[in-house]
Amino acid sequence: MLPEVTAIRYVTPLREGGSLPGIVEADDLGTYVMKFTGAGQGRKTLVAEVLCGELARRLGLRVPDLVRIWLDPVIGRSEPDEEVQELLKSSGGLNLGMDFLPGALGFDPLAYEVGPEEAGRIVWFDALVGNVDRSWRNPNMLVWHGDLWLIDHGATLIFHHNWPAAGKAAERPYDASDHALAPFAPDVAAAAEQLAPLVTPGLLAECAAQIPDEWLADEPGFASPDEVRAAYTEALAPRAATLHERITLGEPSKDRPSQAPGWLTGKDEAK
Ligand SMILES: Nc1ncnc2c1ncn2[C@@H]1O[C@H](COP(=O)(O)OP(=O)(O)O)[C@@H](O)[C@H]1O
Ligand SMILES: [Mg+2]
Numbered sequence: 324m325l326p327e328v329t330a331i332r333y334v335t336p337l338r339e340g341g342s343l344p345g346i347v348e349a350d351d352l353g354t355y356v357m358k359f360t361g362a363g364q365g366r367k368t369l370v371a372e373v374l375c376g377e378l379a380r381r382l383g384l385r386v387p388d389l390v391r392i393w394l395d396p397v398i399g400r401s402e403p404d405e406e407v408q409e410l411l412k413s414s415g416g417l418n419l420g421m422d423f424l425p426g427a428l429g430f431d432p433l434a435y436e437v438g439p440e441e442a443g444r445i446v447w448f449d450a451l452v453g454n455v456d457r458s459w460r461n462p463n464m465l466v467w468h469g470d471l472w473l474i475d476h477g478a479t480l481i482f483h484h485n486w487p488a489a490g491k492a493a494e495r496p497y498d499a500s501d502h503a504l505a506p507f508a509p510d511v512a513a514a515a516e517q518l519a520p521l522v523t524p525g526l527l528a529e530c531a532a533q534i535p536d537e538w539l540a541d542e543p544g545f546a547s548p549d550e551v552r553a554a555y556t557e558a559l560a561p562r563a564a565t566l567h568e569r570i571t572l573g574e575p576s577k578d579r580p581s582q583a584p585g586w587l588t589g590k591d592e593a594k
Contacts, residue, residue, distance in 0.1 A: 325373070325533050327391040328353060328420065333399040336407050339429070340461075340475065342368070343410060346423055349392060355420035357392055358477070361413030366538040367484065368477035369419045373538075374555060375452045375476035376421075377530040382448060382518050385472045391535055392420035417537050424472060430464035432506060437471060443510035445473065447518055450497035450511075450570045451562060452479040459579050462503035482558050486544055489554060493561040500573040515567035522563035527556040 328349035337344050342362045348354055360366055376386045399411035437445075445464075449457050456478035457463050463475035482492035499505055531552035539548035 325389050325391050325535070326351075327393070328355070329393040330355075330357065330395070330398055330418075330420075333402055333407075333411065336404065340463075342477065343406065345407065345410075347392070347394075347398075347420070349390075349420065353390075353420075354423040354425070355390065355392060356387075356423050356474075357394070358419040358421070359394075359410050359414035360416070360418050360538075361410050364477060367480075370483070370534050370538050371452075371479045372419055372421075372476050373534045374530050375454070375479050376473075377533045378452070378522075378527070379448055379473055379476070381526060381530065382444070382521060384444060384448060385470055387422040387424055387472060387474065389533075390420040390422075392418050394418050417535060421474065424465055424467040427465035427467035427472065430462045430466055430471065430503065432459065432462075432503060435466050435471070437504055437507045439508045439510040440513060441471065442504040442507040443512075443514035444518060445471075445504055446499050446502055446509040446570065446572075447511050447514035447567065449479075449502065450499065450566055451522065451559065452476065453481055453492070453495060453497065454479045455481075457503050458501040459503045459505075459575070460501075464503065480555070480558075483555070486542075486554060489558045492558045494569075495562075496569040496571065497566075498571045498573070500571060500575050501579070502572075505572055505575060506579075509572065511567050511570050511572070519563045519566065522560065524556050524560045527559050528552065531555045 328351045330347040331350050332348040334346040342364060344356050344358050347357045358369055376389050380386045394414055396411040396415045402408055465472045465474055482489040536548040539551040542551045545551045
């Protein structure tokens with residue numbers, strides 16, 4: 324189970340994305356990015372954050388630590404923004420926290436170069452979970468202490484919005500043409516060889532076990548949270564083996580900015 328902390332101070336909202344996460348301080352002296360159960364996208368976004376975050380971590384990708392975080396909406400009472408007030412009021416109880424990486428910069432392909440191996444592993448992972456939210460328009464990656472970190476896995480696992488058809492999820496193609504790492508010649512074949520054997524039903528079950536019961540309870544068509552956990556494992560496990568055959572890396576959409584010049588990436592040494 325994820326560690327549990329209690330929010331003691333609401334610091335500020337983060338407005339870059341759409342879901343208005345907030346920075347909070349907790350009783351373990353940690354600072355977290357809090358993702359609210361009361362946000363418009365609902366609890367499935369948080370389920371996806373936990374399952375994908377824990378899976379990515381176990382596949383050797385960098386994801387900030389996740390925690391269960393308790394919120395008493397009273398801590399936001401001096402927050403002037405009405406939208407934030409509403410969000411806090413509707414999110415009393417259990418929420419998701421992600422370790423805040425202080426001073427992290429948003430990934431910028433013109434300023435940070437990613438090797439084909441790492442790019443391949445990230446593209447392959449995004450294909451596995453059907454992540455539609457790591458495009459060059461909205462990379463959802465941070466650079467911290469010189470390394471690339473993955474955040475924001477809420478827009479993944481779309482099969483959980485239609486469980487009766489989830490069996491077909493294994494076959495779904497993944498178009499990575501607009502992926503933020505597409506310009507870095509991602510070595511998807513090498514990633515598949517390395518990662519596919521790791522994505523076993525056992526590993527997936529271990530990740531699904533991290534999802535709090537509260538966000539799986541009363542899911543229509545399921546008798547218990549554990550049944551829902553098993554359904555995630557069943558949907559993802561058969562996808563890994565031949566996934567790389569269904570990843571497309573074609574032409575990006577026309578308005579993608581061009582790559583950085585060599586002098587910036589350090590590729591060609593100045594004479
Ligand atoms: N762990 C973190 N450490 C530092 N900054 C973060 C962290 N998580 C998110 N952020 C910042 O907050 C923004 C919004 O977070 P994100 O998870 O992408 O939420 P949204 O669903 O709103 O897109 C990110 O683009 C990033 O700038
Ligand atoms: Mg985001």
